[in-house]
Amino acid sequence: MWRTVTKFEGLPLQVGDYQVRQLNQTAESLLQDLVKRCIDYYFLTDDLRPSPSAGREVLEELPPGKSDDDKAVLGIFESCDRAIGVIEVIRDYPDAGVWYLGLMMLDPDWRSRGVGSQVYAALEQWLNSRGAQQIRLCVLTENPKGARFWQSIGFETSRTLPPKTFGNKQHVRFEMQRSLCQH
Numbered sequence: 001m002w003r004t005v006t007k008f009e010g011l012p013l014q015v016g017d018y019q020v021r022q023l024n025q026t027a028e029s030l031l032q033d034l035v036k037r038c039i040d041y042y043f044l045t046d047d048l049r050p051s052p053s054a055g056r057e058v059l060e061e062l063p064p065g066k067s068d069d070d071k072a073v074l075g076i077f078e079s080c081d082r083a084i085g086v087i088e089v090i091r092d093y094p095d096a097g098v099w100y101l102g103l104m105m106l107d108p109d110w111r112s113r114g115v116g117s118q119v120y121a122a123l124e125q126w127l128n129s130r131g132a133q134q135i136r137l138c139v140l141t142e143n144p145k146g147a148r149f150w151q152s153i154g155f156e157t158s159r160t161l162p163p164k165t166f167g168n169k170q171h172v173r174f175e176m177q178r179s180l181c182q183h
Contacts, residue, residue: 008072010129015122018115020087023059023073030075031055034083037107044143046167058086058103066090076106076119084110087123097133104137117153128180135180138173147174154178 012021023031032055035042042050051057059073070092076085085106093100106116127135138161139147147157155176163170 008130010126011074013122013126015118017079018084018119019077020074020119020122021077023075023086025059027073027075028055028059030083031058031073031086034086034105034107037109038105040108041105042167045140045169045171047169048167058088061102063090063093063100063102066093074123076115078110083107085115085119087119089123089127091130091132094136097131099127099130099132099135101135101137116149120153124178124180132180134177136175136177138175140171140173142171147176150176 008022012019032050032052035050035054035058039049042048042054062068062071070090072087072089072091074087074089075083076087078084086103087101088103090100090102092098104116104120124135135155136158137150137155139150155178157174158177159175161173161175163172165171
């Protein structure tokens, strides 16, 4: 069953040569193409190729107690309108005022070019304008490059979470957070 993604105000965001815009159920094939290009992410997390429904899963998966109205799936597009990344955020999770960044995935050809940090800075401003007090995320211990990226933009490790199984792998995760200044 398709879920409707609520339109969040203040989108799209123009970030240099990139545009960040809300995606909905019509973006499943676009996301499926992106996840196929990001196969390294799926082998890191699950030790599996992305499933044929991975694009839909990005759009539909929700944590317990949250609804479609709490979730924004944002596509990152280059100037020729090709998706080069995706961001998934959940409002007021796990606590009021906290936005949980569940996924930020970039096409491998666009990594280490400053895209992630530029887009994150715009995302943070957008979340701040929506009343976010803090942003949280998790990084797998097997992803030190990802941990360094988040640390470089001001995230701090708040705790280590117990092992959890993803696909064929079990991971210990670092929960990281960044408090926002309210304007």
